[in-house]
Amino acid sequence: MRNFFTGFFLILITISALGQEVHSPIKISENKIKIDGIIDPVEWEGSIKIELDNETEPGYNIKPIVSTNGYILYSDYHVYLRFEAETKETVRASIRKRDDNGIFNDDIVGFDIDTYGDGRNNLFIGSNAYGSQVDVRVMNALQEESRYDMSFDLEYESAGSISGNSYIVEMKIPFSSLPFPNGKDQKWKFSFFRKYNDYQISSSKSDRDNSCITCQFDDEVFFENIKIDKKLDLIPYISSGIEGAYNQNTDNIEYEKINSNIGVSINTELSKSLSLELAINPDFSQVEADVTQIDVNSAFSLSYPEKRPFFNKGTDILKLNNPDLQPFYSRSINDPAFALKLLNQGKKSRLFYLSSIDSNSPYLIAGRDRSYFGEGKKSFVNVLRYQRLLKNGSKIGLISTSRAYNGGGYGNLFGLDGLIQITNSIRLTFDLLKNYNEEPKNDWIDSDDYFNEYSVRLDGEKFNGNGLFIGLSRNTENWRTYLGYKYIDPEYRADVGFAVKNDRKWLTYYQSYKSFYEKRFIQNLEYSIKYDMLHDFNNKLDVISLDGKISAGFKGNTEFSITHDYDFVSYYLDKKYSNYGSTRIGLNTSPIELISFRSNISFGKDVAFNDEDPGLGKEFNLRATLSVQVNDNFSISNLFSFSKLKKIEINEFYYKGFINRFNTKYQFSKSLGLRLATEYNDFSESIFLQPLFEWTPNPFTIFYIGGNQILNKDDKYFVDRSQMFVKFQYLISI
Numbered sequence: 001m002r003n004f005f006t007g008f009f010l011i012l013i014t015i016s017a018l019g020q021e022v023h024s025p026i027k028i029s030e031n032k033i034k035i036d037g038i039i040d041p042v043e044w045e046g047s048i049k050i051e052l053d054n055e056t057e058p059g060y061n062i063k064p065i066v067s068t069n070g071y072i073l074y075s076d077y078h079v080y081l082r083f084e085a086e087t088k089e090t091v092r093a094s095i096r097k098r099d100d101n102g103i104f105n106d107d108i109v110g111f112d113i114d115t116y117g118d119g120r121n122n123l124f125i126g127s128n129a130y131g132s133q134v135d136v137r138v139m140n141a142l143q144e145e146s147r148y149d150m151s152f153d154l155e156y157e158s159a160g161s162i163s164g165n166s167y168i169v170e171m172k173i174p175f176s177s178l179p180f181p182n183g184k185d186q187k188w189k190f191s192f193f194r195k196y197n198d199y200q201i202s203s204s205k206s207d208r209d210n211s212c213i214t215c216q217f218d219d220e221v222f223f224e225n226i227k228i229d230k231k232l233d234l235i236p237y238i239s240s241g242i243e244g245a246y247n248q249n250t251d252n253i254e255y256e257k258i259n260s261n262i263g264v265s266i267n268t269e270l271s272k273s274l275s276l277e278l279a280i281n282p283d284f285s286q287v288e289a290d291v292t293q294i295d296v297n298s299a300f301s302l303s304y305p306e307k308r309p310f311f312n313k314g315t316d317i318l319k320l321n322n323p324d325l326q327p328f329y330s331r332s333i334n335d336p337a338f339a340l341k342l343l344n345q346g347k348k349s350r351l352f353y354l355s356s357i358d359s360n361s362p363y364l365i366a367g368r369d370r371s372y373f374g375e376g377k378k379s380f381v382n383v384l385r386y387q388r389l390l391k392n393g394s395k396i397g398l399i400s401t402s403r404a405y406n407g408g409g410y411g412n413l414f415g416l417d418g419l420i421q422i423t424n425s426i427r428l429t430f431d432l433l434k435n436y437n438e439e440p441k442n443d444w445i446d447s448d449d450y451f452n453e454y455s456v457r458l459d460g461e462k463f464n465g466n467g468l469f470i471g472l473s474r475n476t477e478n479w480r481t482y483l484g485y486k487y488i489d490p491e492y493r494a495d496v497g498f499a500v501k502n503d504r505k506w507l508t509y510y511q512s513y514k515s516f517y518e519k520r521f522i523q524n525l526e527y528s529i530k531y532d533m534l535h536d537f538n539n540k541l542d543v544i545s546l547d548g549k550i551s552a553g554f555k556g557n558t559e560f561s562i563t564h565d566y567d568f569v570s571y572y573l574d575k576k577y578s579n580y581g582s583t584r585i586g587l588n589t590s591p592i593e594l595i596s597f598r599s600n601i602s603f604g605k606d607v608a609f610n611d612e613d614p615g616l617g618k619e620f621n622l623r624a625t626l627s628v629q630v631n632d633n634f635s636i637s638n639l640f641s642f643s644k645l646k647k648i649e650i651n652e653f654y655y656k657g658f659i660n661r662f663n664t665k666y667q668f669s670k671s672l673g674l675r676l677a678t679e680y681n682d683f684s685e686s687i688f689l690q691p692l693f694e695w696t697p698n699p700f701t702i703f704y705i706g707g708n709q710i711l712n713k714d715d716k717y718f719v720d721r722s723q724m725f726v727k728f729q730y731l732i733s734i
Contacts, residue, residue: 011614015234021189022220023048025072031075033080037131037161044082047071050203052192056199058523058553059207060477060516061189064201068109070192076227081171082111085194086127090198091162092593093129094632095667098699099150105133105557107196109169110134112217115180116190116347119215119393121316124193127158127219127675130632132670137430139316140214140393140419147213149316154178156605170189175223176231178520181270183223189217194617198523198555208477211426212290215393220234231269238262241725246718253722255538265310277341279310301523314343317352317385319398319428320417322469324486327401327413329498333381335360347389354383358684361405365456366455368503368536369573370609372456374444378406381496392421403495409440411495426474431465435493451503452537464492464501480528481622482510492641504542505535512549523553551586558589565604573608577616599624608645608654617645617654637663657683669695686720687711700731 025048033043053067054061071082085107110126122138137152157172180186200386203219210216239262244255263281270276292541311330318328339356361376380403386396399415404535415433422428441456447456456463471484490503512528528549534542545568553562566581582604590596599622606619621640627637644656661679669672672695679688692706704727712720 017526021218022222023050023072024222024224025074026335028073028075028080028223028247028391030077032075033172035157035159035170035172037170039082039084039158039168039170044071044073047080047082050192051229052194052203054202054203054205055199056206056521057203058516059203059518062518064196064199066196066199066201066637067673068192068196068201070111070203074223074226077175077229078224079111079171079175081111081169081173083110083169083171083192083194084166085169085196086166087196089165091129091165091167092595093160093162093167094132094593094629094635095130095670096128096132097665097667097670097673098133098153098693098696100132103132103595104127104195105195105593105596105629107167107194108134109194111171111173112191113178113184113191114214114217115281116179116389117187117189118305118347118352118389118391119388120197120210120387121342123152123154123218124216125156125171126193127160127169127171129160129162129169130670131159131169133158137316139319140212140395141319141321143210147275150356151311152316153308155698155700158609165466170622171649176229179345180272181345182228184228186223186226188248189657190219192222198557207476209426211427211473211475212393212421212424221401228272230271231267231275231733232268233265233700234734235265235267235729236262236732237264237361237729239725244663244722246720253719255722260336274344275313275342277310277343279336279339281586282310282336282339289300302505310339310341314341314345314350314352316574317350317387317397318383320397320415320485321419321433321471324482325431325433325469325492325494325497326500327399327433327494327497327499328414329494329496329499332362332496332498333358334362349389350385350387352383352385354381356381361459361494362492363402363440364498364500365445366488366491366499367449367451368437368501368542371500372445372447372449372624374458376405376442376444380404380406382423383496386412386692388419391420392424394421396551398645401494401496404460407440409442409444409458410438411493412436412437413494413497425476426472429469429471429473430468431469433492433494434464435467435495436464437491437493437495438462444642451487454491454623463491465493467492467499467502477516478514480510480512480514484508503536505523505537507533511571521555523555525553526551530546532591541569541571543570545570556589557592558591559587561586561646572609572614575614579614582606582619585654594629595633596627596629597625605644606646609656614649617647619643633667635665635667639663654682657681659683671695685713687717699733701727702727702729704728 026046026348037425045104050070053452054062067086069084073080096103104326106128108128110124112122112124114122119140124136125505135154141147152175160167160169194201207216228419238581239259240260242255242258247254259511266280267277320326333356336356336358342353345353358379358381360467362380363374363376366374382402384400387394387395396418402412404410413435417431420428422546439461441460442458445458451455454463466489468487473482484504488504489504492502509531512526514524514526516524530547531543532543536542547563547565554560563584564581570577582602584602586600588598602621604619605616608614608617622642631633639661642658645654663677665675675692677690696702707717707724710721711717
């Protein structure tokens with residue numbers, strides 16, 4: 001999906017030399033158009049027609065093989081969009097929950113906008129032929145992994161209908177759900193987009209020599225004299241649940257008392273650019289369980305994606321350029337009693353403030369060879385962020401985070417970061433961070449390890465640290481060059497962030513060449529190399545490695561890659577390992593609507609990081625996902641992860657096991673669905689079950705009822721823990 005997104009938004013950028021076209025649609029009455037996927041010519045009379053006349057992948061600004069047209073109107077309070085799309089075969093579409101990953105196997109159309117016109121981010125608002133929705137926030141970030149935010153949600157209507165080898169989509173987007181500058185007259189940069197099988201089609205031409213994905217839309221749309229109401233949303237919720245655990249004495253599950261909660265979130269706009277959100281006794285729990293990651297050979301804590309709605313709006317501003325230094329990780333705010341968020345989005349700057357009392361605070365310590373994690377208690381969290389937006393996607397920012405622990409101890413961090421677009425293809429990025437810490441005196445972490453003269457054990461020590469990153473990159477149609485340096489000293493911590501590695505001076509050089517082929521079975525071919533050299537803060541060599549990679553895209557929504565990672569030397573716990581490597585093979589394909597398959601295989605040699613006696617072993621890892629769309633409503637998927645590391649000298653394993661997760665989904669409509677997740681963990685010999693019924697008519701009104709069961713094995717499997725829950729949350733717009 002990441003490679004899809006790269007092409008997805010690259011095709012939306014426009015070459016400025018071609019001139020800028022401003023579209024001025026007519027204003028209609030509020031109730032003229034009914035969003036039902038059925039076209040009434042009277043409803044759309046006078047609409048502006050915009051042809052999606054550029055195939056930008058795999059072709060480069062050539063005539064598309066199918067016809068697609070977009071239409072636009074507006075009223076005082078809404079933007080109205082209509083798409084007419086033709087195909088050469090049966091339309092690919094299924095009824096899906098909002099933002100279901102399977103939608104990227106469908107034929108989709110959408111509206112991509114930059115409402116501020118400065119490239120700070122783009123908002124993509126899309127739909128498939130059944131009206132199933134997908135919305136994505138795209139950031140002007142350095143790395144692909146940090147660029148696309150699928151957790152972003154906004155409220156809009158969509159409906160579609162299929163007729164033979166064509167389909168129609170209608171969309172109605174409230175102005176109130178979109179961020180934009182103050183003022184009744186609005187001019188936004190935009191593009192219409194379609195993904196059709198292997199093809200990506202746009203109303204704009206693309207510029208593959210421009211590295212700023214989010215700041216190159218040339219076409220504009222002008223809405224005159226719209227009405228802006230100050231938004232006031234109340235989102236009350238009520239939840240109830242009961243948990244039980246196995247009692248060996250009674251050989252039964254003993255349940256605790258029913259635990260019920262009630263709370264409310266208040267979201268108000270003081271102006272169109274200034275909003276305040278307050279959550280009182282918020283329910284920040286997530287209903288859908290995370291997919292278990294195999295961490296048996298990871299010496300560092302793993303991060304998981306954010307799924308809680310409170311952290312949807314505005315938190316893209318908190319992401320810095322390099323993930324190893326990230327000062328803010330929203331899931332570090334684990335169980336807040338209250339949370340307050342202030343967001344100001346001006347024409348030239350953005351300001352963000354977050355404050356919360358966290359009842360159960362995670363405590364994470366970074367290290368050179370491993371990280372340390374403990375479950376803390378109550379803390380007071382504050383985050384302040386300012387960002388100045390410059391020309392051509394450039395930006396400079398300041399950040400401050402603090403966490404004060406109940407009973408003593410704190411972690412304060414201050415930072416400066418920037419992205420400077422020197423030319424269309426060359427950019428400079430940097431992060432400068434300074435932390436000041438006093439450890440709490442507590443038993444949250446049990447370790448006798450040291451970093452420099454300080455103990456990992458929490459004994460009230462005071463220290464301060466530094467983190468620095470600087471990167472220079474050049475991206476053109478064929479060539480990509482990157483040179484980066486990270487400096488993270490042993491005392492660097494981010495108490496509200498996710499920093500797990502320090503004590504390293506890290507130099508990275510990357511070079512790739514990519515060629516494109518129009519109208520061939522092979523659509524693109526890329527060769528790349530990456531060189532890494534690490535030293536610790538005693539100037540001792542830690543790692544020298546060289547990676548080589550070949551990747552290709554083929555007709556039939558298929559991508560293949562092979563990577564060889566060779567370590568000339570590496571150190572772990574002061575033990576030296578020399579001249580070993582591993583090979584990774586990746587395959588992603590979705591040749592037909594029925595089937596999607598993703599796999600990654602790695603084999604070679606690796607260090608047994610978590611063993612009491614670490615050594616070099618022979619590794620084999622397999623991760624494969626097969627998804628089958630049985631019909632428009634029903635889908636199944638199976639994720640299989642296998643990992644083993646065998647000792648070289650003898651026929652024994654450092655570890656060996658697998659995790660298998662089987663998901664079934666039945667979507668009655670876009671908003672009503674039933675799903676069952678089943679997971680078997682061979683490492684722990686446990687089974688996890690989660691049935692879930694959900695009704696989500698919009699991103700902020702939800703009803704869930706479901707449960708979790710964990711079965712562990714003694715002589716036979718038994719239910720070790722059980723939970724049942726229900727939650728109802730409702731959006732009230734005032």
